[in-house]
Each structure stands twice: as structure tokens, then as C-alpha cells.
Amino acid sequence: xxxxxxxxxxxxxxxxxxxxxxxxxxxxVLSAIDGQKALDLLEKEIPxxxxxxxxxPVIDGYEVCRxxxxxxxxxxxxxxxxxxxSAMKVEKTMEKYNVEGCMMKPFEHEKLxxxxxxxxx
Amino acid sequence: MKIAQKISxxxxxxxxxxxxxxxxxxxxxxKVSLKHSIYEHLKTTIQSRQHHVETLLRAYRHNVSVLxxxxxxxxxxxxxxxxEARLARATEKIKNFxxxxxxxxxxFVLDKNGKVIISNFPQDIGLDKSDTKYFARGRxxxxxxxxxxxxxxxxxxxxxxxxxxxxxxxxxxxxxKISIMEExxxxxTNKTGLGETGEIYLIDGEGYMISPSxxxxxxxxxxxxxxxxxxxxxxxxxxYGKVEHLHFPKIYEDYMGKRVLGVHAHIFETGWGIIAExxxxxxxxxxxxxxxxxxxxxxxxxxxxxxxxxxxSKRITESVRKLQSGVEIIGKGxxxxxxxxxxKDEMGLLSKEFNHMTxxxxxxxTSITSLGKEMEERKKVEAELKKVQRQIEYILxxxxxxxxxxxxxYNVVYIDPEWRKIYGNPAGIKCYEYFMGLNxxxxxxxxxxxxxxxxxxxxxxxxxxxxxxxxxxTTIPFRDENGxxxxxxxxxxxxxxxxxxxxxxxxxxxxxxxxxxxxHELRTPxxxxxxxxxxxxDETAGKLxxxxxxxxxxxxxxxxxxxxxxxxxxxxxxxxxxxxxxxMEESDINLIAEEVKKTMEPFVKSKELKIITKTDNKxxxxxxxxxxxxxxxxxxxGNAIKFTDKGEITISxxxxxxxxxxxxxxxxxxxxxxxxxxxxxxxFEQLGGNERKTGGVGLGLAICKNIVEEHGGRIWVxxxxxKGAEFIFVLPI
Numbered sequence: 001x002x003x004x005x006x007x008x009x010x011x012x013x014x015x016x017x018x019x020x021x022x023x024x025x026x027x028x029v030l031s032a033i034d035g036q037k038a039l040d041l042l043e044k045e046i047p048x049x050x051x052x053x054x055x056x057p058v059i060d061g062y063e064v065c066r067x068x069x070x071x072x073x074x075x076x077x078x079x080x081x082x083x084x085x086s087a088m089k090v091e092k093t094m095e096k097y098n099v100e101g102c103m104m105k106p107f108e109h110e111k112l113x114x115x116x117x118x119x120x121x
Numbered sequence: 122m123k124i125a126q127k128i129s130x131x132x133x134x135x136x137x138x139x140x141x142x143x144x145x146x147x148x149x150x151x152k153v154s155l156k157h158s159i160y161e162h163l164k165t166t167i168q169s170r171q172h173h174v175e176t177l178l179r180a181y182r183h184n185v186s187v188l189x190x191x192x193x194x195x196x197x198x199x200x201x202x203x204x205e206a207r208l209a210r211a212t213e214k215i216k217n218f219x220x221x222x223x224x225x226x227x228x229f230v231l232d233k234n235g236k237v238i239i240s241n242f243p244q245d246i247g248l249d250k251s252d253t254k255y256f257a258r259g260r261x262x263x264x265x266x267x268x269x270x271x272x273x274x275x276x277x278x279x280x281x282x283x284x285x286x287x288x289x290x291x292x293x294x295x296x297x298k299i300s301i302m303e304e305x306x307x308x309x310t311n312k313t314g315l316g317e318t319g320e321i322y323l324i325d326g327e328g329y330m331i332s333p334s335x336x337x338x339x340x341x342x343x344x345x346x347x348x349x350x351x352x353x354x355x356x357x358x359x360x361y362g363k364v365e366h367l368h369f370p371k372i373y374e375d376y377m378g379k380r381v382l383g384v385h386a387h388i389f390e391t392g393w394g395i396i397a398e399x400x401x402x403x404x405x406x407x408x409x410x411x412x413x414x415x416x417x418x419x420x421x422x423x424x425x426x427x428x429x430x431x432x433x434s435k436r437i438t439e440s441v442r443k444l445q446s447g448v449e450i451i452g453k454g455x456x457x458x459x460x461x462x463x464x465k466d467e468m469g470l471l472s473k474e475f476n477h478m479t480x481x482x483x484x485x486x487t488s489i490t491s492l493g494k495e496m497e498e499r500k501k502v503e504a505e506l507k508k509v510q511r512q513i514e515y516i517l518x519x520x521x522x523x524x525x526x527x528x529x530x531y532n533v534v535y536i537d538p539e540w541r542k543i544y545g546n547p548a549g550i551k552c553y554e555y556f557m558g559l560n561x562x563x564x565x566x567x568x569x570x571x572x573x574x575x576x577x578x579x580x581x582x583x584x585x586x587x588x589x590x591x592x593x594x595t596t597i598p599f600r601d602e603n604g605x606x607x608x609x610x611x612x613x614x615x616x617x618x619x620x621x622x623x624x625x626x627x628x629x630x631x632x633x634x635x636x637x638x639x640x641h642e643l644r645t646p647x648x649x650x651x652x653x654x655x656x657x658x659d660e661t662a663g664k665l666x667x668x669x670x671x672x673x674x675x676x677x678x679x680x681x682x683x684x685x686x687x688x689x690x691x692x693x694x695x696x697x698x699x700x701x702x703x704x705m706e707e708s709d710i711n712l713i714a715e716e717v718k719k720t721m722e723p724f725v726k727s728k729e730l731k732i733i734t735k736t737d738n739k740x741x742x743x744x745x746x747x748x749x750x751x752x753x754x755x756x757x758x759g760n761a762i763k764f765t766d767k768g769e770i771t772i773s774x775x776x777x778x779x780x781x782x783x784x785x786x787x788x789x790x791x792x793x794x795x796x797x798x799x800x801x802x803x804x805f806e807q808l809g810g811n812e813r814k815t816g817g818v819g820l821g822l823a824i825c826k827n828i829v830e831e832h833g834g835r836i837w838v839x840x841x842x843x844k845g846a847e848f849i850f851v852l853p854i
Contacts, residue, residue: 013675020672
């Protein structure tokens with residue numbers, strides 16, 4: 001069965017390129033354009049991984065992250081944060097939110113794929 | 122006490138002096154009159170005795186005269202009658218007579234020849250008395266034989282003889298020897314008017330006492346009175362003979378050696394003197410009494426004077442004492458004590474005045490005390506003030522804040538001590554010279570401006586004398602107590618601030634330079650990318666599959682976005698650093714609105730949208746940057762189009778008030794969430810990241826905000842989710 005990845009980003013173009021890439025790699029991709037939509041999707045389906053942009057409208061990425069990590073049925077879903085913030089924050093953010101990965105934008109797609117593969121195969 | 126003594130003494134002295142003067146005077150007056158009355162009294166007494174004696178003697182004479190004329194005697198020599206009968210008759214007469222007149226000691230008759238023919242003493246009959254005075258003197262007239270002792274009978278008496286005349290012829294002499302001892306002595310020993318010590322006695326013509334003396338025995342014709350009075354008597358006899366004259370009582374030494382008051386009178390009948398004497402003491406006793414009385418009275422007066430004086434002085438000094446003790450009490454500090462002297466005299470007045478004074482003193486001391494307290498308070502306050510002042514000075518010194526006061530003639534009235542140490546004594550020096558070393562007021566002088574506008578003025582200055590140290594000067598105008606305008610200047614050191622400003626400016630400059638540089642650097646590869654993509658996009662480099670075209674468009678879109686972003690950042694930077702020029706020209710906002718509508722209309726064609734303009738004709742031209750305001754409006758309208766699917770977008774202009782123009786863009790779109798509104802103007806890129814359909818050149822809302830605010834206006838949004846949004850900005854005219 002194909003691994004499901006939930007991609008959350010407010011940039012439509014980024015959603016498009018990521019979806020394209022990941023689908024090409026054989027993953028099933030769910031996408032959400034804001035935090036609320038992401039959470040709604042999570043109610044319906046449990047993905048194997050979440051690619052989470054931090055700057056989101058309605059409910060931002062941090063909040064989504066917190067809720068996911070709190071909820072019993074979600075807290076084991078690995079999260080990779082995508083952030084445009086400075087490199088220095090990456091370590092701190094990862095620790096703070098107990099996420100599995102944190103990548104800077106713009107990212108090198110090989111690194112991202114490698115990471116994803118590393119987590120869910 | 123001294124006053125009391127003085128007063129008493131004065132009284133006593135006065136009384137003494139007065140009585141000392143009046144008493145003797147009175148005494149003298151009394152003495153004279155008393156003496157006079159005493160003398161008169163004596164005179165009266167002696168006169169009455171004299172009278173008695175004379176009366177007695179006259180009576181004797183008369184009796185004898187009468188006897189000489191009686192028949193018995195006249196017939197005695199009648200030869201015609203029997204001799205014996207005649208003798209018997211006469212003798213009988215004598216006997217009868219002598220029984221009646223007891224003091225007749227002897228009566229006998231002498232015949233012409235002086236022979237005793239009858240006598241009460243039979244043995245004397247036949248005696249020859251022709252050689253006696255009786256015979257010699259008694260033949261013519263009544264003769265008084267001076268007093269003598271009848272020997273051998275030792276009877277003192279006088280003789281009286283009268284001639285018997287028969288037929289006018291001398292016939293014989295009746296002689297009598299009258300004892301004066303009884304009658305005379307009765308008269309003389311009558312004490313009336315003679316007091317206790319007085320006596321009256323007779324003296325004969327030679328001065329021998331012929332009546333008994335009170336004090337001496339056996340004086341008859343033995344004691345010659347040789348006193349002043351007897352001498353006077355004898356003198357008078359010589360002088361006046363038998364003529365009446367005045368006699369004056371005198372005080373002299375009597376025959377006893379005693380001082381007496383005496384007076385004499387004359388018994389002319391016999392040539393005797395009658396002397397009345399009262400001892401001086403007794404005579405003048407009234408005087409002495411009076412003296413005593415006067416003395417006692419004087420004494421009483423003096424004593425009374427003394428008592429009165431004493432009580433008066435006591436009363437007066439009591440007031441004085443009350444005053445004195447009162448003053449003492451008050452002097453000891455009891456200012457509430459009232460001196461209790463209420464007499465309506467000077468003491469009372471003095472006390473009243475003293476009490477007033479005390480009252481005043483009390484009030485004064487109270488006010489002094491309260492003044493003292495005030496002063497203490499003031500001292501405390503002053504000490505506090507001093508403390509605070511020192512603290513202020515310390516702070517001023519520590520923070521390098523200077524305070525000075527300057528008047529409108531630029532004289533430095535006050536300079537704080539710390540500064541004074543640096544700049545010196547400001548006396549007589551103008552502020553521009555003192556602080557800046559200039560000869561005339563500084564250009565843009567804060568003092569002048571503050572006094573003119575009557576409002577505080579804040580300026581930055583550099584202190585030349587302190588190496589151009591930068592200070593912020595707050596100049597505050599005020600009026601002093603005389604109404605003169607002055608300023609107080611507070612000079613706050615802003616060295617640090619200036620440094621920070623410099624650093625900031627520098628940082629900004631660096632940032633600007635950096636941003637310019639970076640954006641420049643960014644633009645370079647961007648150009649390559651864009652061109653590269655464009656080449657592929659327009660299939661110049663070969664045909665593209667649909668999927669390829671899709672992603673190439675994605676790239677193109679994002680390249681454009683990147684290019685815009687870089688521009689926006691630069692613009693924003695320019696704006697922020699003030700390098701962007703604002704061309705403020707008088708333009709018509711309504712015209713701009715119409716232009717914007719025209720520009721944006723193409724973009725609403727795909728939607729069921731309409732753009733409407735509602736412009737206010739009352740608006741006149743005013744100054745604003747045409748291009749920039751146009752860009753703002755385009756941006757706002759573009760956002761409205763993005764978020765509205767159908768309905769209207771209304772651009773309206775209006776005159777908000779006489780100073781403000783309002784421009785609003787209202788849409789009937791989806792509205793904006795309340796929570797999103799705050800962030801709207803922060804982002805300087807466009808809203809809504811998922812737009813593909815909208816083109817829109819324009820700046821982010823942050824830049825719009827900046828532009829509007831640089832005009833002096835304000836921009837905001839009013840929206841409710843689902844009910845559309847209204848973006849409003851106001852610009853000042």
C-alpha cells in the first residue's frame with residue numbers, strides 16, 4: 001500500500017511541485033492549503049507523514065503541530081516542518097515541537113526525498 | 122516697703138511740721154488771752170477785796186463818826202448833867218456798841234485835853250493820851266491810826282478817832298481801836314479767786330506786812346515785803362498819791378522766793394497796799410494745761426497722721442506690692458497672671474496697662490513661639506530642601522543635566538552649581554556669551570522663541586565650551602513674582618542618544634546600502650532565470666508537453682513574483698530611508714479615482730463585478746503625490762477584486778471635514794477575519810497567496826500605509842467576514 005503524505009502549505013505552487021514530485025515517487029499525496037483544512041483532513045484520514053509549512057493562514061503550522069502531537073490518534077504521525085526561518089531556529093524548533101524533521105526553504109529536493117524515505121520508507 | 126515708709130514719714134513729718142508750727146502759734150495766742158483772763162480775774166479778785174476792805178474801813182469811820190454824834194457822846198461834855206450819869210451813859214453806849222460791833226476792841230473818849238474820860242478798859246480812864254496821834258490828829262478830823270499791835274493785849278488793829286463837836290466846837294475825841302484780825306482776815310483769807318496757792322495780804326505804807334501770811338508766822342510789821350510788787354506799790358504811792366490808776370498783774374518772785382502772779386491795789390483810806398498773789402504755776406496752770414492739751418493734741422494729730430499715713434501708704438504700697446509680686450510672677454514666665462489692682466488711680470491704670478502689656482507679651486511670645494515653631498518647621502523644610510537640592514545637584518552632576526534661568530534680556534539669572542563650576546560666575550554676562558561665547562543671541566534662540574510664544578520649546582544644541590557636547594534644551598517660559606518674563610532651561614545630555622542615533626543612522630545606511638547591493642545582486646541572477654524560463658516557455662528551445670508547460674508557467678509566475686518582491690523591498694527601503702521623493706502637487710483626487718477605475722476595469726470582466734465611482738464635487742484640488750496615491754488606490758482595488766466574486770466595488774471620495782479628504786474602496790466580497798486584520802498592513806506583499814488569476818502590479822499594504830502616513834494621513838480597514846470589506850484612507854488638505 002502506498003504511503004500517504006499530507007502536504008500542508010499556503011503556497012499553491014509549492015503544493016503543486018511537491019505533489020508532483022511525491023506522486024512521481026509513488027506516494028499518495030493529500031494537500032491542505034491552511035491549518036484548518038489540514039486538521040479537517042486528519043480527522044478523515046491518517047497519513048504516514050506530514051509535511052508542514054509553518055506559516056499558514058487560519059491556523060498556523062505551530063498550532064497544527066501542537067494539536068497533532070497532542071491527539072492520541074495523531075501523535076505518532078511523523079512531521080517534517082518546512083520553514084523559511086533562519087537556520088538557527090531549526091534545531092530549537094525541532095526540539096521544541098518534537099518533530100522528526102525540519103527543512104529550510106528553499107530546500108534541495110534530494111535531501112527532502114531522502115529524509116522522507118528515511119522516515120517512512 | 123520703702124515707699125510705705127516714705128509716705129508714712131511724709132505724713133508724720135507734715136503733721137509734725139504743721140503741729141510744730143501751729144501748736145506754738147496757738148499756744149502763744151491762747152497764752153496771751155489766757156494770761157489776760159487770768160490777770161483780769163486776779164484784778165477782779167483784788168479789786169473786790171480792796172473794795173471790801175475800803176468798805177469796812179469806811180464803815181468803821183462811819184460808825185465812829187456816828188458814835189461821835191450820838192447824844193451819849195455829845196452830851197458827855199455837858200456840865201449841866203451829872204458827871205456820873207454822863208459817864209455811865211456813854212460807857213453804856215460803848216458797851217452796847219461794842220456788843221454789836223465785835224471787832225471794836227476798845228473805844229474810849231478823850232476830853233479836850235487828851236485825857237481818857239471813858240473807855241471800855243476802865244483802867245485806861247484818866248490816862249493822858251495827849252501825846253498820841255489820836256489826840257493830835259483826831260481833833261480836826263477822822264483819823265486813822267495805822268495798824269499796830271495793841272499792847273499788852275497783842276491785838277492787831279487800827280485806830281479810828283473822830284472829834285466830838287458840841288455846838289460846833291471841839292469837845293473831845295472818840296477813839297476806837299478796832300481789831301482787824303477777824304473782819305479783815307475774813308476778807309483776806311477768803312480763798313475765792315485765789316485758787317489753791319493764792320493769798321491776799323496787806324502791807325502798810327512802809328511795806329511791812331500787816332496781815333497774816335499764809336506761809337509765815339509772826340509777820341506783823343516784822344516782815345518787810347521787798348518784792349517787785351511792793352516796790353511797785355510804793356512807787357505808785359509816790360507817783361500817784363491817792364489818785365486811782367491802772368494796775369497790771371505781773372509775774373515776779375514773792376517774799377517766799379516763789380514765782381507768783383501778783384497784783385496790788387491801794388487802800389487809800391489807810392495808805393495800805395493790798396496784794397493778791399497766786400503762784401505762777403497755779404496761775405498759769407491753765408496755760409500749762411493748754412500746753413499739755415496742745416501737745417497731746419499735736420501728738421494725737423501726729424499719731425493719727427501716722428496711722429493715716431501708714432494705712433494710706435499701706436494701701437498704696439499694697440497696690441505697688443501687688444504690682445511688684447505680679448511682675449515677679451509674670452517675669453518668671455506665667456503670662457496668664459492678671460495683676461489685681463482695680464483702684465481708679467494711677468496704680469490701677471498702671472496695672473491695667475501692665476496687664477495689657479503682659480497680654481501683648483503673651484501674644485507676642487505665642488506668636489514668637491509659633492514663629493519659633495514655624496522657623497523650626499522652616500528649618501526642617503529648609504534642611505529637607507537642602508537635602509533635595511543636593512540630591513538634585515548630584516543627579517544633575519551625575520547625569521550632566523544643566524539647569525539655568527535666563528531673563529528676557531539674556532542675563533543668566535541662575536546657573537546650577539555643577540555647571541557653574543565649568544562655566545564660572547555668570548554675573549553680568551549674557552547667556553549667548555556665557556554658554557556659546559557669542560556676541561549676539563544664537564540663531565534660532567530658544568529663549569526668544571519661548572518668551573514670544575509663551576510655550577515650552579525643545580531644541581538640540583551643541584555646547585561649544587564642552588567640546589560640542591550635544592544637549593537637548595527644554596526652554597520653559599514663566600513669569601517671576603514681579604511679572605517679568607523669564608525662562609528656565611533644562612539641558613539634558615544626549616550624548617548617548619546621539620551616539621545611538623548615529624549608530625542607527627549608520628546601521629540604516631549600511632542596511633540601505635546592503636539592501637541596494639543585495640537587491641542588485643539578486644536582480645542579476647533573476648534576470649537570467651527569467652530569460653531562461655521565458656525561452657523555454659515560448660517553446661523557442663523546443664516543444665513542451667502540457668505537464669512541462671504547466672510547471673514552466675509555475676516557474677514564470679514565481680520568477681515574476683520574486684522580481685516584484687525585490688522591487689518592493691527596494692521601494693520600501695527607499696521609502697523608509699526617506700530617499701523616495703514625494704511629488705506634492707495640487708491634483709484632483711476625483712480624477713485619480715476615475716483613472717484607477719479605468720485601469721482596473723479589465724480585471725473585473727471575468728467576474729460579475731462592477732466598479733463604481735462616487736466622487737464628491739465639493740472636493741477641490743489639494744496637494745498630494747499623484748503617482749503614489751494612484752498606486753495605493755490600485756493596490757487596494759486590486760485586493761478588492763481578488764476577494765470579491767460578484768457584486769460591486771465602490772470607489773468613493775468625500776470631504777470628511779474642512780481639513781481632511783476621505784477615500785474609500787468598498788467591496789461585496791468575502792470579507793476579512795478579525796484576527797487577520799492586524800497583520801494586513803504589516804506584510805508588504807500582496808494579500809492572498811493563492812491568486813493565480815489576478816495580475817496586479819502594485820505595492821503591498823505596508824507600503825500603502827507608509828505612503829498614506831507620509832502624507833500625514835491614515836489608512837485602515839473595516840470588515841466583517843462574509844460581509845465584504847471597506848478600505849479607507851484619509852489625507853490632510
